[in-house]
Amino acid sequence: NAGVTQTPKFRILKIGQSMTLQCTQDMNHNYMYWYRQDPGMGLKLIYYSVGAGITDKGEVPNGYNVSRSTTEDFPLRLELAAPSQTSVYFCASGRHQETQYFGPGTRLLVL
């Protein structure tokens, strides 16, 4: 199993641009999550999904959108990128309320 994979690894965006962060898991997990981690800080939940077709907001959803059309994929969309969205983004998956498995992260710089 590849586990949780994320693309791209690193991206530079200009203010106002849009992009989609990709996340895929091959463990047939129903729960998937998106977090952001600012320098020296803990993780903050952006959005989560409890299954295909079901998503909900986390702590810091503003400026982001998600979709979950399949069990495997959970893309995160940034519309109108802002410098405040400069961060490292982690995707995670898990079965019900059990262990979360994290991807390697995407480093995003908005200039």
Next chain:
Amino acid sequence: DAKTTQPNSMESNEEEPVHLPCNHSTISGTDYIHWYRQLPSQGPEYVIHGLTSNVNNRMASLAIAEDRKSSTLILHRATLRDAAVYYCILRASGGYQKVTFGTGTKLQVIP
């Protein structure tokens, strides 16, 4: 939401045991205690979890106080590879509960 409190940082000598404390005085009866760690430039990884009894696995041991208001993650012999940020989090059983990753404890291992 039940919260956890951890020291910001700790040091340990290599090959000595490390005891990482976590206070969770507002824990509810259905909250599981989970520990994750985050190595530099990587996503968090699961370490161990428990409910009431002490738990052991190949990575660490988890000692839970009788009143469950505190717990301790024990690394039996610290290695340089154990240098990471360790997060103590609470997860309720049943349904979805938003999980908060605090700032954790940064463990430095001294050769």
